[in-house]
Amino acid sequence: MSKLAVCIEGIALLGPGLADWPAARAVLAGASPYRAAPTVVPAPTLLPPNERRRSGTAVKIALTMGAAALDACGREAAGIATVFASSSADGDTCHAICESLAGPERLISPTRFHNSVHNAPAGYWSIATRSMAPSTSVCGYDASFGAGLLEACALVHALGEPVLLLAYDAPYPEPLWAKRPVADAFGAALVLAPAAVGRGLARLDLELRAEAPSRLEDAALETVRREIPTARCLPLFGLLARAEPGTAVLDYLDELRLAATLAPCA
Amino acid sequence: MRPLLLSRTTMTSCLGRGLEATRTALRARASGLAPCRFETVTLATCVGEVTGVDEVRLAPALRGYDCRNNRLAALGLEQDGFAEAVRAAAARLGAQRIGVFLGTSTSGILQTELAYRRRDPATGALPGDFDYAHTHNSFSVADFVRRQLGLAGPAWTVSTACSSSAKVFGTAARLIDAGLIDAAVVGGVDSLCLTTLYGFNSLELLSPEPCRPYDAARAGLSIGEAAGFALLEPMPASPAADAVALLGVGESSDAHHMSAPHPEGLGARMAIEAALADAGLGAADIDYVNLHGTATPSNDAAEDKAVVGVCGTRTPCSSTKGATGHTLGAAGAIEAVIAALAVRHGFMPGGANTRDLDPALRAHYLLENREAPVRRALSNSFGFGGTNCSLVLGRA
Numbered sequence: 070m071s072k073l074a075v076c077i078e079g080i081a082l083l084g085p086g087l088a089d090w091p092a093a094r095a096v097l098a099g100a101s102p103y104r105a106a107p108t109v110v111p112a113p114t115l116l117p118p119n120e121r122r123r124s125g126t127a128v129k130i131a132l133t134m135g136a137a138a139l140d141a142c143g144r145e146a147a148g149i150a151t152v153f154a155s156s157s158a159d160g161d162t163c164h165a166i167c168e169s170l171a172g173p174e175r176l177i178s179p180t181r182f183h184n185s186v187h188n189a190p191a192g193y194w195s196i197a198t199r200s201m202a203p204s205t206s207v208c209g210y211d212a213s214f215g216a217g218l219l220e221a222c223a224l225v226h227a228l229g230e231p232v233l234l235l236a237y238d239a240p241y242p243e244p245l246w247a248k249r250p251v252a253d254a255f256g257a258a259l260v261l262a263p264a265a266v267g268r269g270l271a272r273l274d275l276e277l278r279a280e281a282p283s284r285l286e287d288a289a290l291e292t293v294r295r296e297i298p299t300a301r302c303l304p305l306f307g308l309l310a311r312a313e314p315g316t317a318v319l320d321y322l323d324e325l326r327l328a329a330t331l332a333p334c335a
Numbered sequence: 336m337r338p339l340l341l342s343r344t345t346m347t348s349c350l351g352r353g354l355e356a357t358r359t360a361l362r363a364r365a366s367g368l369a370p371c372r373f374e375t376v377t378l379a380t381c382v383g384e385v386t387g388v389d390e391v392r393l394a395p396a397l398r399g400y401d402c403r404n405n406r407l408a409a410l411g412l413e414q415d416g417f418a419e420a421v422r423a424a425a426a427r428l429g430a431q432r433i434g435v436f437l438g439t440s441t442s443g444i445l446q447t448e449l450a451y452r453r454r455d456p457a458t459g460a461l462p463g464d465f466d467y468a469h470t471h472n473s474f475s476v477a478d479f480v481r482r483q484l485g486l487a488g489p490a491w492t493v494s495t496a497c498s499s500s501a502k503v504f505g506t507a508a509r510l511i512d513a514g515l516i517d518a519a520v521v522g523g524v525d526s527l528c529l530t531t532l533y534g535f536n537s538l539e540l541l542s543p544e545p546c547r548p549y550d551a552a553r554a555g556l557s558i559g560e561a562a563g564f565a566l567l568e569p570m571p572a573s574p575a576a577d578a579v580a581l582l583g584v585g586e587s588s589d590a591h592h593m594s595a596p597h598p599e600g601l602g603a604r605m606a607i608e609a610a611l612a613d614a615g616l617g618a619a620d621i622d623y624v625n626l627h628g629t630a631t632p633s634n635d636a637a638e639d640k641a642v643v644g645v646c647g648t649r650t651p652c653s654s655t656k657g658a659t660g661h662t663l664g665a666a667g668a669i670e671a672v673i674a675a676l677a678v679r680h681g682f683m684p685g686g687a688n689t690r691d692l693d694p695a696l697r698a699h700y701l702l703e704n705r706e707a708p709v710r711r712a713l714s715n716s717f718g719f720g721g722t723n724c725s726l727v728l729g730r731a
Contacts, residue, residue, distance in 0.1 A: 071513065071514035071515065073513055073515065156472070156474075157472060157473065158473070158494070163444075163447075166530055166534070167444075167447050167448055167451040167530075168451060169533075170448050170451065170529045170530065170533060171448070171451035171452045171454075175529070175533050176533075176537070177530075177533050177534050177537045178537060179534075179537045179538045179594070182530075182534035182535075182537055182538065182594075183538075183593040183594040183719050183720075184593070185530065185534070186440065186494070186495075186496045186718075186719050186720060187440075187473055187494030187495070187496075188494060188495040188496055188718070188719070188720045188722055189593070189719075189720060191495065191588070191720055191722065192588075192593050192719065192720025192721055192722070193593070193720075195588035195589065195590040195720070195721055196590055196591065196592070196593070196721070198590070199590045200588060200590055201587050201588050201589070201590050201601070201602055201605060202587070202588060203586035203587060203588070203609075204495075204586070204588050204722065205493055205495060205502050205505075205506070205586070206493065206494055206495050207491045207492065207493055207494070208472070208473035208474045208491060208492045208493075208494055209474050209477075209490070209491040209492070210468060210472050210474040210475075210478065212474070212491070213474075213491075216489070216490075216491035219489055219491075219510070219515070220491070220506060220509075222513075223506070223509040223510050223512075223513045223515070224509060226509065226512070226513045227336075227508075227509040227512060227513075243459065244454060244459050244460050244461045245447070245461070245467065247460060247461065248461055248465060248466075248467040248468075249467045249468070249472075277431075277489065277515065321489075322489065322490060323487070324487070325431075325487070325488075325489065
């Protein structure tokens with residue numbers, strides 16, 4: 070079975086007790102202890118102030134993560150193809166629509182309706198960055214991060230150009246939360262470039278395998294990995310934090326796992 | 336891109352079940368649109384409802400997936416020997432070597448809409464029989480189809496509104512090219528639900544009469560539902576004489592507005608040009624364009640600028656949404672299937688319901704069916720968020 074090879078150029082991360090990538094890197098590298106705390110979702114500076122307030126959690130996380138990953142490697146957003154991956158569309162928007170539809174008037178606001186689509190963050194990203202590059206938005210339920218990573222690496226391979234992967238979860242409020250209890254909001258972004266370019270933080274070889282997924286040593290972080298779909302990325306980000314070669318096996322779909330092997334970039 | 340064989344295709348819409356029923360209806364210039372009687376909806380609009388979806392029963396092992404969207408998927412898979420063809424391919428290639436990439440916009444959200452009517456009066460909790468993961472979640476349809484077909488390769492749902500099931504062709508092509516899989520089931524399934532009906536109504540985009548793409552008096556879209564599938568494989572050394580291949584995929588973003596197309600059709604034009612470049616073809620090589628053609632005033636106007644800008648005013652075009660309705664996340668797939676039918680049978684469907692062409696639109700819109708060889712067809716799909724995808728299908 071063949072492998073997909075890319076170079077990782079830029080990284081961003083956000084989750085419960087993980088304020089940003091520098092903070093998360095220190096935790097994942099073992100330099101500072103993990104302290105569980107609710108995710109603090111920042112206001113995306115890419116949006117004008119009035120839209121910043123109104124936008125949903127999914128849009129806020131995706132835009133903030135995307136901008137941070139690009140900043141980290143000094144790339145401009147405008148020409149870069151994007152892959153958005155999430156276990157659902159925006160939870161609050163979906164709840165509001167279903168509540169309206171169960172009422173007598175069935176009134177949905179037009180803005181709420183267009184914000185309900187799974188690709189709403191992609192639309193806002195494209196408008197905010199003026200990027201007309203190709204973009205897709207995928208969903209794999211608990212397997213969404215793996216789906217996004219595969220889609221993004223295959224897109225790098227096809228385009229021969231960098232691709233920005235933005236993965237995120239914006240949990241549902243009650244009553245849907247009881248049916249889909251995603252522990253907290255989470256976001257991860259990677260700028261991936263063709264392996265042949267040879268610059269970047271690390272070379273990533275991705276392969277479909279059947280072995281057991283890697284776990285995190287810290288029990289609280291391991292709980293995060295298991296309770297938030299996008300947090301299935303954490304073993305890979307752990308390798309990146311320690312800047313060490315090695316293989317992390319990421320949970321993907323049923324018996325299919327993704328073996329992510331890091332090596333120095335050429 | 337390296338061409339991929341559409342080794343089996345199928346579609347089920349309000350025009351009927353399977354390719355033969357579809358082709359017969361298109362030849363008869365029939366429309367499956369009728370005044371909306373769906374569920375408890377009280378909107379003055381027409382819909383393209385697939386008959387018999389409620390009667391479909393899922394296999395016992397997959398009963399947790401039971402919802403309108405997956406019933407429609409199951410119904411679609413049984414037409415044209417599609418499921419058998421996939422199982423034969425799995426026996427040949429290995430179940431892990433076949434990917435499943437499906438488009439949907441709303442998946443089984445109807446299930447959640449109905450569950451919200453049955454919340455516990457005291458606690459607000461949703462009923463115990465409601466299964467979010469296997470019905471509402473966007474991945475549900477790809478998960479269901481993968482299990483129904485006994486496949487074990489990579490799978491996900493692409494959900495980019497109305498371009499979803501065009502984009503899956505690109506996903507499959509890239510994964511096959513990268514060597515991760517040897518074949519892929521691609522397609523789209525979207526089914527009627529209150530979110531889209533009342534949502535498009537809030538945008539004042541629903542036509543009170545069956546939609547009339549490209550008509551001077553067009554007044555919006557009619558929502559439909561459909562399931563469309565294709566099995567994609569690398570081209571064999573000597574393909575059959577009537578083989579149809581995926582030749583090119585082009586994608587772009589509008590960077591303009593969440594629910595309105597770029598007024599000059601710039602993003603659409605970029606997608607068409609990218610698809611032609613991917614196929615190594617020029618605009619003159621396209622014999623027929625299946626338009627996105629939703630029949631909203633702004634969509635048709637923007638798309639017309641894009642199509643005329645690339646292909647000129649002579650290439651025959653039509654929208655089949657007057658016949659099927661706008662099937663949203665399934666539109667890309669069923670229109671790729673219709674474009675493949677156009678190539679295979681040398682048949683270009685005239686647009687149903689359209690009476691008086693809008694003089695402001697300049698593309699060569701077909702009001703009547705046309706029988707002529709179609710070596711290559713272009714199919715356009717555009718959606719909310721400014722997402723654009725064009726496909727080129729044709730003789731390999």
